Amino acid sequence: MSVQERKQRERAERERLIVATARELAEQQGWDAVTTRRLAERIEYSQPVLYSHFRGKREIIGAVALQGAADLATAVRAATSAADRPRARVTALARTYLDFAARNPAVYDALFQLDGGLAYAQEDTPEPLKDAFAALLECLAEVAGDSVHPGLFTETFWAALHGLATLTRAGRLLPEDAESRVELLVDRLAIV
Amino acid sequence: MSVQERKQRERAERERLIVATARELAEQQGWDAVTTRRLAERIEYSQPVLYSHFRGKREIIGAVALQGAADLATAVRAATSAADRPRARVTALARTYLDFAARNPAVYDALFQLDGGLAYAQEDTPEPLKDAFAALLECLAEVAGDSVHPGLFTETFWAALHGLATLTRAGRLLPEDAESRVELLVDRLAIV
């Protein structure tokens, strides 16, 4: 038995290596540079090995996305729990979210821009994605106001942040005023 | 002279044909299906002809984006000018924007998702892009409130719409509640 267990361990380890390498390469040179050949070379295996772990490139992107969702949830929870008033929590959430998107552009792309073959807003949505949304919901529910459903409020607030994140990173918005835009968003949307 | 003029006319006509065909093909089957070979076949010329009009695929996407920006500006102006009160104008703007994104997904992608090699938020930004932003600004400036710069307000409102548009289309948000989210956004962000 222990032989099979060791093999399974090694296999899992290699899978982690693939995902980590893909993420690293994507952050360094963009997702266009993440080709199956380059990725295979970096992990020092041949191309077909990738396909024994993942169905294709899409699934590799999806794996990076799931990891990113977990990281994002962690970052958001850490930031919100460090603030004591609802208003401060929301501001911290917004800043952290945008900061995450700016610092991990490739991961953010894997999550929301690229096709990672993941299901969203459905029953079979992977747990990390649900949890990331839950992390937002936990904080935003308390400033949704009485007349608005917390889930709907979270979706809308999240969409606003997502818009800011993508437009800023794509060069459509100048980063200088990022903080002002966050203030505006929190001021108007959050009911304290 | 008239010969050269005719040639120039025909050349310009063919360029329009390329852009229109690319847009059509993208809307029908997605941008992945817009390959230089397929595009060349549809316009009934060989591949290299495309490269005598555009530097590459990126520039073709950019051309579609510019056309889309003009269309978007027109649609927004038509919708806002049909409403008589500021609040109604903003709601119309939001609905029209999201409707445009939903009805012309490929064009919207060319504008904001794909790399069309266009400059944004800069001096050398193409006129249609500036004008599309101006169309938003004209309407949104009157509900920005006194304490907030109109440009900044427009950027933020636009980002929120953009987030709703992309997340909805990518399946991250369910389309059923789209109207509620628009109401929420207008209610809270716009100061009437």
Added chain:
DNA sequence: CTCGGTTGTCTAGCGATGCTAGGATCGATT
């Protein structure tokens, strides 16, 4: 300890992509 078989990996290659070089062909000008 040896042998058979399974499991795992690699080499090689397929079709398709964006893009380009070089020759052929057509037509306007002298």
Added chain:
DNA sequence: AATCGATCCTAGCATCGCTAGACAACCGAG
């Protein structure tokens, strides 16, 4: 009417995601 330049196409390059089939290494049984 002949020339010469503009215009277009055939053919091909490098690279992409992905896969088939050969090969080797290793485990378990006798």
